[in-house]
Amino acid sequence: MxxxxxxxxxxxxxxxxxxxASLLLATSVTRTCEIPNLSQAGIPEHLHLTPTLDAEFITVKQVRSLQHIASTPSGIPTPALITRAVHELNPFKSIEILDLGLEVKPKIEHFKIHSFDLTPSENITQHAHIDAFEVFQKGVAFAQNYEPQADYTILAESVPAGTTTAMATAMALGYEATNCFSSSFKNAPQSLKQQVVEDALKHTVSSMDVFEKLSALSDNMIIFNAGFILGLQATSHKLILAGGTQMASVLLVVNSLLQTMGGELESSKIALCTTQWIAKDETSNIKALLDQLDFQINAYAAQFDFSSSTSEVLKLYDQGEAKExxxxxxxxxxxxxNGLEAQSIVKKVEQLLYA
Amino acid sequence: MxxxxxxxxxxxxxxxxxxxASLLLATSVTRTCEIPNLSQAGIPEHLHLTPTLDAEFITVKQVRSLQHIASTPSGIPTPALITRAVHELNPFKSIEILDLGLEVKPKIEHFKIHSFDLTPSENITQHAHIDAFEVFQKGVAFAQNYEPQADYTILAESVPAGTTTAMATAMALGYEATNCFSSSFKNAPQSLKQQVVEDALKHTVSSMDVFEKLSALSDNMIIFNAGFILGLQATSHKLILAGGTQMASVLLVVNSLLQTMGGELESSKIALCTTQWIAKDETSNIKALLDQLDFQINAYAAQFDFSSSTSEVLKLYDQGEAKExxxxxxxxxxxxxNGLEAQSIVKKVEQLLYA
Structure with a gap:
């Protein structure tokens, strides 16, 4: 295996x-990322640039909107390195960017950047001020007009502080989420995260419908992707959600919407794929999130780590930093x-890191 | 990179x-190749067979119109080995041959050989006797009826003595071409080449229009490909010109035609790809040719050489023989x-050479 x-x-x-497979990268900014020490997905004060830089790096192997590739204060490099390494060894058929509210548009040519007239959402402790139904509908519409370039699609995300909005989303919808959500930190700032989520939940009451709750404390990526999943159900096209607990939260939103609006998910068309750093993470529990779905879902974790690497910063992944x-x-x-050896991916990531 | x-x-x-990608190989013969010592792209006295043998070898890995694969007197094997090696490791979606005036038709079945009722052009020192406008129109028409088999097309060429006709073409059109054109020889026979071009230029006067000049001293490949490029502009299909200074000359022809006929080239649909033996060649200057275009063009050189090879004849490429x-x-x-390692291409070329 x-x-x-x-x-x-x-x-x-x-x-x-x-x-x-084609890769779709869903990028958005939630101003929740401006809360100090909540996320280490990028450079402090510049976290809002992380999705832009990730989009640039996986497509053209350059970060053009900043001098250096996004890395954390402790020097942990972005997981975009891994995605790019695979793309060089066994390319995706295409890479397209979904701009779901970026601060800065990626500076790339010849790649499709789909725009949806969305702006970064606000800090969820203050109310995110998202028009969730509109964002959801844009996801549905995009799926309905989606013309696959390849046999199946891998949907990825880059949203700094996205695990916090994902956790708030799950809790607002009534799911058991305690200690379930991962973090880009090895030692997840659980008390801070918990506090942010608690503050966010104050903007919701149980009588609100799903969209009202999402408007208050989710993020554009989660809401749009839920729409995309449901919109794609009318087709036979297969979809992989490439991500950890944030993508699990997308599925929980889908689950809540199906409960409200009726309908079923043909989950044989969809699966979740993540890293084993997520699957084995002791500070989060993706399985517990997926177990709360009313539908069956296939979920997998890549058998891959950096134990064979000579790079100390890459080995930080194996200790639980960054993760996904x-x-x-x-x-x-x-x-x-598709036939790649883990070893060759490790080598390619090292090459990219030390290029 | x-x-x-x-x-x-x-x-x-x-x-x-x-x-x-699909590969189109544009093949033609100019009797300019019969001038002794001008080209080493094949066997002396049999240079007119080289495009035929190249077409046979890249498609079916056999040279059927002669006993041995085209190699130079000093034993430098044809670059068709490289193209074939890539085709075995990461195949083109299709290979089609454009017969733009061959002496001998390739003996291959099941591969499309597009015929255009063209005969080899004459020695340019005597006037090439090409109906350039007709050849150009055939290129345009072929593009307009072109049904892509793949996501994009790579257009290659095999024309012995083609760098000489390419140089004559550029100079007749008024471009600065001194020391710009490469040669299949490491030590390019510049004085002979210069003399041939000077003799050819005597058949043109500045008052001639572009097609009259091309009729006198170009070759069918250059003229047809210029038409193909312009004809393809009506579509969104992307094209790679696979070649060195000859393909640069094709672009110069396109540039001159646009100056005369009006119109613009959407150069985001087209790029030139060549070897680094051309890019780094000190006896030619492809960059200087491309800089004379009025439109922007993307041009790339493969990061590939035979330094890791154990074959002495392949290493001649690294010393500047053959080149492209x-x-x-x-x-x-x-x-x-598409994920191939340079090392594996080297190994495959060695296998083909010593098979």
Whole structure:
């Protein structure tokens, strides 16, 4: 096996072995990332640039909106390195960027950047001020007009502080989320995160409908992707959600919407793929989140770590820093089920890091 | 990077990463190749067979119209080996041959050989006797009816003595071409080449229009490809010109035609890809040719050499022999942006050479 099964069986993933995938990177900014010490997904004071830089790096291997590739204060490099490494060794058929509210547009040519007239959402402790129904509908519409470039699609995300908005989202919708959400930190700032989520939840009351709650404390990526998933159900196209607990939160939103609006999810068309740093994380619990879904879902974790690397900063991943993001887990699995050796991915990441 | 940027940015090429290409090989004979010692692209006295043999070798890995694969008197093997090696490791979606005036038709089945009722053009020192406007129109028409088999197309060439006709073409059109054109020889026979071009230029006067000049001293490949490029502009299909200074000359013809006929080239649909033997060649200057274009063009050189090879004849490439042809540079880049390691291409070329 080149992956671990978190939920379901291997059949879904095995049916994709040898097929080509397109990568969609859903990027957005929530001003929640401006809360000090909440996220280490990028450079402090410049976290809002992280999704822009990630988009630039995976497409053209350059960060053009800042001098250096996003790395954390402790020097942990972005998981975009992993996604780019796989793309160089076993390329995606295409990479397209979804601008779901960026501060700065990626400076790239010849790549589709889909714009949806969305602006960064506000700090959820103050109310996010999202028009959730509108964002959701844009996701549905995008799916309905989506013309696949490849056999299946891998949907990734880059949203700094996104695990906090994901946790607030899950809790507002009534799911058990305590100690379930991961963090870009090894030692997750759980008390800070908890406090932010508690402050955010004050803007919701249980009588609100799903969209009202999402408007207050979610983020554009989660809401849009829930719409995209449901919009894509009308087709036979297969989708991999490449991400950890944030993508689990997207599925929880889908679950709540189905409960409210009726309908079922044909979950044989969709799976979640993440890293084993998420799957084995002792400070979060993606399985517990997925277990709360009313539908069956296949979920997998890439069998990949940096134990064979000589790079000390990459080994920080194995100690629990960074963990996931920019589609790293999905990209790894895509590479591994298409014949790449983990060892060659490690080497390519090292090359990119020390180029 | 798996390539160097000669002009423009990496974005065009990065957007093709992971996509499949069809290869079109434009083949033609100019009797200019019968001038002794002007070209080493093949066997002396049999240079007119080289495009035929190249077409046979890249498609079916056999030279059927002669016993041995085209190699030079000093034993330098054809760059078709490189193109074939990439095709075996990361195949083109299709290979089609454009017969733009061959002496002998390739003996291959199941591959499309497009015929255009063209005969070899004459020695340019005597006047090439080409109906340039007709050849150009055939290129335009072919583009208009072109049904892409893949995501993009790589257009390659095999024309012995083609750098001489390319140089004559550029000079007749008024471009600065001194020391700009490469040669299949390491020590380019510049004085002979210069003399041939000077003799050819005697058949033109400045009052002639572009087509009259091309009729006198160009070759069918250059003229047809200029038409193909312009005809393809009506579509969104992306094209890579796989070649060195000959393909630069094609672009100069396009440039002159646009100056005369009006119109603009949407150069975001087109790029030139060559070898680094051309890009780094001290006896020619492809950059200086491209700089004379009125439009922006992306141009790249494959990061590939034979330094890791144990073959002495292959290492002659690194010393400046052969350099390019039969789409070698474009093929290398196609392989490298689809995950091939340079090392594996070297090994495959060695296998083909010593098979």
């Amino acid at each position: 080149s992956y671990h099964i978190i939920a379901g069986t291997q059949d879904f993933l095995e049916s994709l072995r040898g097929k080509k 993001g920019v589609g790293a887990g999905g990209a790894l699995i895509y590479g591994l089920i | 798996s390539y160097h940027i000669i002009a423009g940015t990496q974005d065009f090429l990065e957007s093709l990463r992971g996509k499949k 042809g039969v789409g070698a540079g474009g093929a290398l880049i196609y392989g490298l942006i």
